[in-house]
Amino acid sequence: MTDKKEYAKAISCMPGCEFHDVIDSTNIRAKELARAGAVEYSCVFADEQTKGRGRMDRHWSSDAGRGIYMTMIIRPEDTPASHSPIYSMGAALAVCDTLTEFGLSPSIKWPNDVLLDGKKLCGILSEAGLDACGLIDYIAVGIGINVSGMRFEGLPWACSIESVTGKKAPARGDIAVSLVKNLKKVFGMINNNDSRRILDLVSQRMVTLGKPIQAERDGDAVRGIALKLLDDCSLLMKTDEGKETALTYGEVSVRGIMGYSPE
Numbered sequence: 446m447t448d449k450k451e452y453a454k455a456i457s458c459m460p461g462c463e464f465h466d467v468i469d470s471t472n473i474r475a476k477e478l479a480r481a482g483a484v485e486y487s488c489v490f491a492d493e494q495t496k497g498r499g500r501m502d503r504h505w506s507s508d509a510g511r512g513i514y515m516t517m518i519i520r521p522e523d524t525p526a527s528h529s530p531i532y533s534m535g536a537a538l539a540v541c542d543t544l545t546e547f548g549l550s551p552s553i554k555w556p557n558d559v560l561l562d563g564k565k566l567c568g569i570l571s572e573a574g575l576d577a578c579g580l581i582d583y584i585a586v587g588i589g590i591n592v593s594g595m596r597f598e599g600l601p602w603a604c605s606i607e608s609v610t611g612k613k614a615p616a617r618g619d620i621a622v623s624l625v626k627n628l629k630k631v632f633g634m635i636n637n638n639d640s641r642r643i644l645d646l647v648s649q650r651m652v653t654l655g656k657p658i659q660a661e662r663d664g665d666a667v668r669g670i671a672l673k674l675l676d677d678c679s680l681l682m683k684t685d686e687g688k689e690t691a692l693t694y695g696e697v698s699v700r701g702i703m704g705y706s707p708e
C-alpha cells in the first residue's frame with residue numbers, strides 16, 4: 446500500500462502543479478510545458494518514471510510509490526547559461542531545508558547530491574533551454590528523492606528516508622508541499638541576486654569541504670582536499686601535489702577517499 450491517492454491530491458491542490466501516475470521523465474514533460482510557455486514555478490510530479498535520468502544521461506531508478514520524482518520550471522530574466530549551476534545547488538539546499546523540517550540531518554556532496562548518513566538520498570538534474578541570444582529561456586530542475594524502500598538493486602550507496610531512520614517515512618504529499626515552498630524561496634533569492642547567500646548556506650551543508658576527496662574527470666582521478674565553493678559554483682581543491690585547481694560544475698564526480706562520501 447502506498448500513499449499515492451493522498452500524494453496526488455496534495456499535488457493537485459498546489460496551483461501550477463500536475464501529477465502523473467506514470468511518466469517517462471518529469472524533466473521531459475516540464476521541458477515541453479516550458480517550451481509551450483508555462484509560467485515560472487510550474488511543476489510536474491509523478492508516482493513512477495520509466496526513463497528517469499541523472500547527470501551525463503545516467504539512469505535514475507524511480508520505482509512506483511517509493512519516491513518523489515518532480516521537476517520545477519524556472520524562468521530567470523536576462524541570465525546567461527553560465528549562471529545555471531546555482532539553480533541546481535539551490536535545489537539541493539531546498540531539499541535539505543525540507544528534510545530538516547521533518548527532523549532529518551541531510552548533507553550535500555558537491556555539486557548537488559543530497560545525502561543522509563553518508564548515502565545518496567536524492568539526485569538533481571537541471572536542463573536549460575536557451576533563447577536566440579544565448580540567454581536562459583527556462584531551466585527544468587529535476588529532483589528525485591528516495592522516500593521508502595529498504596534496498597536499491599545495484600546501488601550500494603543509495604538510501605531512502607525509511608532505510609536510514611528505520612521508521613515509516615512522512616507522507617509524500619507533506620514532503621512535496623514543503624519542497625515546493627522551499628524551492629520557491631531559494632529560487633526567489635537567486636533571482637533577486639542573493640546567490641552568494643545561497644552558496645554560503647550550501648557550504649554550511651557540504652560534507653565535502655575540508656575533507657580529502659577524489660575527483661574523477663574524463664577517467665582520470667585527482668586527489669586532494671576540498672577547500673571552498675567559488676562564486677561560479679566550482680569547487681576549489683588543493684591537490685596532493687600542492688596545486689590549487691577549480692573543479693568545474695558539470696563533468697566531475699567527487700568521492701571520498703575511502704568510499705562514496707567524504708564524511
Ligand code: ATP
Nearest residue numbers: 499500503504505506565568569591600603698699
Ligand atoms: P554521483 O556522485 O552519485 O555519481 P552524479 O551527480 O554524477 O552523482 P546523478 O546524476 O546524481 O549522478 O545520479 C545518477 C547516478 O545515481 C547513477 O549513475 C546511479 O549510480 C545513482 N542512482 C540511480 N538511481 C538512484 C536512486 N534512486 N538513488 C540513489 N542513487 C541512484
